[in-house]
Amino acid sequence: MVEAEQGVNNGIGTFLTFGAKSVDPQILEQLLIGRKEVVGLLFNNINQIVESGSNTNIILIGKRGSGKTHILRVLFHRIQPFVQDRELVVAYFAEEEYGIDSYLDFLVRIINAFKRWYDDDAVFLEGELEKIRETPASRQEDLAELVIVDYIKDKPLLILTENFDATLSAIQKAGQDKLRAFLFRHNRISFIATSQSLIPDLRVEDKPFYNYFLPIELKTLSYKESVALLKQLASVEDRRDLLKHLESKGRSQVRAIHELVKGNHRLLVTFYEFLKADSLAELSTIFIKTMNDLKPYFETFVRYLPPQQQKIIHYLALCKVPKRGTDIGKNCFISDKSISKQLSELQRRRLIEGIPDPASKRDKLYDISEPLLRIAIEVGEQKQGITSLFIDFLALYYSHDELYEQRGKFENLYMQERVPLLKEKYRFEIEAREKALRIKMQYFTDTDTPTLEQAKTLFDKKDFMGVIALLENVKGKDVKVLVNLGKSYLMIDDFKTALTCLTEAFKLAPDFNQSLSIPIGFCYAKVKDHSLAVQWLEKAVTENPRSTLAWIHLGISYSELQEYEKSIQCLQRSIELDRTNIKSWSELGVAYLLSDQNENAVAAFQEANKLDPNDEFVTYCLALSYFENEQHENSISMYMKLSDWKKDNDVLLDIAHSYYYLKELNVSIDYAQIALKKDRKNLEALRLLGALYSELNDYVKSRKYYLKVLEIEPENFWAVLNLGISHMSLEKYDDAKVCFYRAAEINSSDKHPWLNLGSMYQYLEQYDDAIACYNEVLKRQPDDTDALFNLGFIYALTNNLEAARSIFTGLIPTNIKDAMQGILIFLDEDLPFMKALYSQHAALSGASAYDAISEIVTSYLKEDDVELARIIYLQKIIKDVFGSPDKLTFAYKFLEVYKEYVYDKDEHAIYKLPREQREFFVREILKRRDRIEGTSLKP
């Protein structure tokens, strides 16, 4: 392969050229701003051609300079490994494949492309071409097809071709028919082609390639992307000065350039030179040179158009303002019948654009779509040549104050200069600035303070960067300038600078008619100085007690200081002033949520949600408050809504968590898996999956996920602990032991490693070790009921009945159920002891003892080895110790019915129970027993 060497090692190491083909592919990779996703998608498709035997047929649609060549070049470079391993054969056409006029030509270009990139085969391929040349014309196409098919053998062929629109129109329908037939006969050929527009050959039903390609439209760059591209250019050139400039004052210049080139990739690269211009003289030289260079390029846009369309373009270019179709027709002497067709054809070619006419709903206004095309046309038409255009450009590129300053600088130079030629040059620069200033001033003829007026207009248009660019260079900034600047910085989230401006303004004029307390307080809140924020905002509510905004921000700041009651009061006050303010409700909800008042939080967020059901923040908070309030179905519905707007993993994991608590574990797994697929290292997803599989008793899988967590975070306490539990469940006791001791090391104050170790030793009947571990638990939490119960259990098992009794009786105040369970099941105590125990406990909490004995009865009856003797014993306890109170009637009856049904074989015994209890008894006790014994229960 020639390409690999030529491209990387010998390619031009810069990007300041019109041809992406001559630029180093690695640089091109770095400059894929706004195109990364498309390239990723195309590369993935090519990958699938190789890996899964799929085909791909894509056409990239984009204007000149939108990065089509750039994309193909990067792709061609990326797929080199496939090409070199001969997994894919590529025919990468030259950008301008001039002179294709037939289907045969197209086939020959494919063979030529093989020749160009497959160096080793060049001689062979030339021989094949020679054979084609020597074949009668009627058979040449067949032979050329055969040469291609034989050359690619059983490998897929990918054709990368540019200007495919031109190729299709050149080979005409006859050639297109043949090409399509060829592609269907040899169906392992893929295309990634480019075109300036979706031409009729691709759009009209009776054309062979109608709907054959999936179109991808290359959009122009947004302002942000333009900034990113210019920064990337500076970074590739290691121009730190320029990078700094772009992050500060240069932004207004980028905006001017962006507007001028309308986000066109190639032109942005060209205009990058403007940013590098150090001196003004240099700027004018570069401008003139650039425009002269661009002129022939843009002339090609117009040269091949039909005469009527050329007239329209010229007319609109010189008008400078959008025009109605009827006006265009009249001025260009084109009939009404033809004008709409010509205009729509020019729109389709993307040379003009239609804009709704504000004066008439039925009419449209038309304007040149590329500002530089206008300038290129103007260059030839202007009496003063390029000079007046440069002045237009200056007016757009620099702020009023910058131009003013520049004029002064040139005036000084002019005064000092003695060389006539240079003096003349400076005079030109002065005149240029004066004219540019006059153009700028045209917008402000009605006002004495043009800069502030303009700032206001820009601020109203939300062009905050524009305001900053305009006001930053104002010398001797007064209060108004500072306030406007401060507010603009605040709007672009530069709170520190905003604070500087606003506090300076406050120092200059503490009685400024517009209260500065709110914005200053707000800025302090944003820079996390909540104490100062509260001070300023308290001042604000004192100055203006009816300011909803002030109350809201004060509430937020109190909330940040964890003074939730104050926060809630402030926010309630703001709601009293304005019940329709969504921010008041949502912040009130936040304060409730943070102070664990979940029900109130739900109510507040519901109010906010009513005001704007599409507010993302409110929807999220409502979901969260439902979650906290254990209303999981509601929380899922909110998270789902949120997932329609937000594609991040957090929402997916929130949904997964909600399903987890709803016990829909498989659905929860689905969502956690999706989140994990998006981010293979998402700890929360991995941890949740581990827990979910544990719940499903699939410990092999849960272990896998905990191990993945530990690959990323080896000291993760919960992962180590849960890994131990998984090992234990899989009976890998040694591995489990290692994990529990490691967890105890990582967090020595946590009881869980010891609790788990204790239960493992207990299970393994290593009672001494188990007792030691439970004692470790009790060192960390002396009233831990699990440890106490298990200790009692071990003592009972090992006949240390005194110790067991002491532990179980000690448990009574904190956990009556475990206490009685231990006493009744393990110790088989006599009735007098139980009576004494109960009377001692009854005063303390009689009711909970009833609940405990009821639970003990039902859970005992669910056990596998129910004994008649114990049933009788439990009945006696209920009767003799507790005196058969109403609350224990059903526990007693359950024991009775069980005895009759199971031991006396009386199937009708269940009818002694009322319907609800009978159903419970059948469902929860008898069915379970029958399942165990394999018998079927009669209704």
Added chain:
Amino acid sequence: MNPYALNPTAGTIPPSRIVGRAFEIKTLLQILESQSVLIEQFRRMGKTLLLQKLEHFTREEDHSNKAIYFILQGVRDPTEITDTLLNTLRDQRNFALVKSSFDKMRLLYNAIKPETVNIKDVSFKLPEFKSKWKDALTACLEDIADRKSDSGEILTLILDEFPMMLWNWLEAGKSNEAMELLDVLRNIRHSLKEKNNIRFLICGSIGMSVVLDRLRKDHHYTGEAFNDTANYSIEGMSKEDAVFLCECIQLSGFDCLESKHALFDEICELTENLPFYINKIFAIMALQSSSEISRASIKQAYDALLQEPIHSDSFNQLYTRIQIYYCKEDAWIMTGLLDMLCKHEEAVSEEDITQHIGGEPAVKLALATLTKEHYLMRSFVGEKRHYKFKYKLFRKWWKLNKA
């Protein structure tokens, strides 16, 4: 079968990777046991892929009916047709299938060029054979019929884009050649009937009726070239196939953000299981939603498909084919009907339609044509004929973009 990765595409697919259509293939093979078949359906319904899969299937399964796929697109006149068939037959796999010594063709060839010739080098696309194209085609088809074959073995010759080829001839002023070819084919089919070992599967995105109508109008042609063939129409995929297609495309690099099955059901429902539009939805999602599938991204892609010019152009055929293949008056009535019907989700009675549009006989004819062309579907309420758009997707596009 397990799903396999498949790029969303609008063009070719290797036959082994073409998804679904098992039922259609089974049905076609059943029909082909006794007669030839004519498939007429507008573009992007998956005709060609079905036929290529049919060819692939008959070979992989060693079916007693072997199919060979010929594409006739780009054949400019009758002198090229035999060479086009021969080029396909000369492909190694087809050559082994058609066990013929091609004696009749050799004889014909040697009558003008007496040297010994390998069948692989025979070409009738030479000036000296210009007047012999009928003989060449007849010889070619007779040689195929005379091949050595097992008893009961059938060979199906799939002639894809045959009507389109003829239409191009008509447009290029070659109506006589078109009529002659139709007559030759009819005669050959009659003469080969006894052998009963060849079937034709004629397929096209424009109907043969459109071609024959034009020949009738312009040249009083009365030939009934395909009156003994069965008509077969291709609809959307079965739900199972459509979901399988979604699964395959998803494997090419898409992520489901929600329950996969619910999402695929939604895509299939919105696209009415039409494979081309399933591909389009995925292709749009790849761009707009970074290959993430969710209810929202499907909705967004569906809206873009119907509304954004770059994507909604893919329905343009619904409009343009009426303008291209029908006279102005008929086209005007047809678009009027579609303009009216697109506003109704439910079927509208013929009575209401004629009351609204007027011109009863012509409107009835146009309704019949649009039904035949698969724009509309006809139903009966009581004894009254009712019409509505066959596909909701097409109705919606027409309503949004044309009415």
